[in-house]
Amino acid sequence: MWLELDILVKGGIILTMDERDSIFHPGDLWVKDGKILSIRKSSEENLPVEAKKIIDAKGCLVLPGLINSHTHLPMVLLRGYSDDLPLKEWLFDRIFPAEAQLMNPRSVYWATLWGCVELIKSGITCVMDGYFFEEEVAAALSRAGIRGVLGQGVLDYPTPDTPEPEENLKRAREFVEETLNRYPLITPSIFCHSPLTVKKETIVKAKELCSEYGIPLQMHVSETEEEFRQILYQEGLTPVSYLDSLGVLDPEFVSVHLVHITDGDLQTLSQRGVRVVHCPESNMKLSSGVARVHEMLQRGLVVGIGTDSVCSNNNMDLFREIDMATKLQKAVFGDATLLNARDGLRMGTSLGATTVGMGDRIGSLSEGKEADFIVVDLDRPHLFPIYDPYSLCVYSLKGSDVRDVIISGRVIMENKRVLTIDVEEARAKVGEIVRNIRTDWFHLEGEG
């Protein structure tokens, strides 16, 4: 009696990122019905298995798919549109007006699909996103075959999809109901923009709505010093203690950024089991500051890592983001042993999975988990010799080294070719959408 696998990955260095940090070298990975059936050392024996698809991973690294825990995917339309400006000016004078002009269901769909090409090419198999017209983000992600936790954006200001702010929670509820159980890889969520842009009552009601459906609430918290000061002035509390006073902090609350926090805030976050997303490149580029990530990890907080939108980055290479995160902690907090490579990679894999609420299903390679993994070609001048696989991943690898991407047992990219998206079509659509913006603002006219 032969066992028929869907996919057999043969002879790679399998970095499982499981709790024991198991490495199989060389190892085989068995996939059936979208899940990992077995991981084992490669053997010379003839085992009674056959596979519909064999992936030769000799000379390759096999890793859990990366998890980008904070994005605003449709903003790929504005990548590089506005840089080197302070956050407030950047956001209110440049980004918000451009979004008002550009964003509609159609543009959000195509922008997201185009963003998915970059995600896949960089080995990202799951994202936590927050934006407007989020049902279009869901549709595009599903078409691309990427896993997602997608939050409908809620602000108490007019937004591209909710010109009347008082409709914001009605809109969010419709999104959740429409999306729940609609796509196998998509979990709905709500994304409350920030304590400065969402009112007290709205935050409380959004949290109630999330609890009703058992879904996570995402929010930018303590991103800038100005936010910290203003909430302190208005409420007499830090942003974290303010949110705690509203009763919304719990393990289903995903707090993004947390750059400006007190020791007391850290304690509150630990006590409530709040999940955290660190976005180092965005915080650096907008000069928001540097989050105390090593302390959060020491306290046992769950910390994932996100690229934030490409407007404040401007790329979604999560290997580069993790590299930046580890080096930034060392540089700013004066200790080269802080946030080592292994812990950095955890933020993009196993810890990231818990951050997005799927720690039991993804983020590491072990029997019974979803078959979300990537194969990285090590035949590269910057990847040899190898002494430590974690160092290799964090300090040397780039997203462009990823060769194959498998999500839920489905081959999404093979030999660097994206199989689920018509890349030329997506690029052409994005080109059409930004054409007028390019005409106004494009700086590449001939000179000389």
Place this chain on the structure above:
Amino acid sequence: MWLELDILVKGGIILTMDERDSIFHPGDLWVKDGKILSIRKSSEENLPVEAKKIIDAKGCLVLPGLINSHTHLPMVLLRGYSDDLPLKEWLFDRIFPAEAQLMNPRSVYWATLWGCVELIKSGITCVMDGYFFEEEVAAALSRAGIRGVLGQGVLDYPTPDTPEPEENLKRAREFVEETLNRYPLITPSIFCHSPLTVKKETIVKAKELCSEYGIPLQMHVSETEEEFRQILYQEGLTPVSYLDSLGVLDPEFVSVHLVHITDGDLQTLSQRGVRVVHCPESNMKLSSGVARVHEMLQRGLVVGIGTDSVCSNNNMDLFREIDMATKLQKAVFGDATLLNARDGLRMGTSLGATTVGMGDRIGSLSEGKEADFIVVDLDRPHLFPIYDPYSLCVYSLKGSDVRDVIISGRVIMENKRVLTIDVEEARAKVGEIVRNIRTDWFHLEGEG
């Protein structure tokens, strides 16, 4: 009468990085006898030119080749061998002993050649290097066809190539005499390791030797707080003022790192016209601190950028390094407008050229300059849409997007294929050299 060019680059977006920030879009680049004969807007007219080689740059960016102003190339043998440790422990307990075991003329040659594959693949056309057996570095760089300013390492401690430290300057003089005028692309130099590892008299004599030959002296200066304190304790002076008291600071002095400096040091550096190399990733990874780069640039200092060795990085992607540099200034000095993308890219091109002493010959694209340039394929998901070419280069590009590399009018890489190096041979040699080290230290044994 037809003009015969060696290379005609057609229809690219040419970012010249010249003093006027000229951009030709679309533009053509004419190359003859290793130099740029003309840069002009692409024209429909039939001009009386023909070319031995035509490079179609439609949909591509054409940039000056990147200049990596500080490397220790042979250390690619130890990439990832020791990470997440403080500088002193990392250097004295791990790196120096491993170097003593590994480094000899043969290993230095092959390691450098292997490092050159990464340099070329990342679009780096010129390096300033400092190491031991530097004549082997010169031989390998020449074989690869890369431009270099190469410094023979001088320490008052036993080193791999100079077990008797009192021979160090004799060794350096021999290197300079042997290398001067030997290879068309190589300029010799001397690399005094640091104020802590090289004695006063040796520094002075090394500078005299450099002056005799009209070549630059490179030195790590004020890299760590410990160095700063120790020199202050020993000499009653900061490292910069100590070196100034020796009379060695002038525009032919290349000071690397300069992390810990006073306002007075900044003034001294400006007055002497000292050239500076910033190595952000190395300084971050070893938690040395953050150099005041934006202030140096504001004062008109010439600042290039370097990856340092891959042991403290661990890659030589200079686009990533520039990205890190710009974001680090913004994050640490609290102003998102600091070190914008254009100035960042200058550090890797036009300013870099002046840093390595070739500002009149390379670093920007203009008539009469050396034909050192790269062609970057923009048909990538992370490179579209484009609003600003400098933002594109610094915040989105990766080394792996480089398609073609031309140095001194010679095609070194074409369509991502390195033409000057037998890549498989170099990899195999490096594999042999590190084999025993890998057996001792390789952590990738099967587990699970």
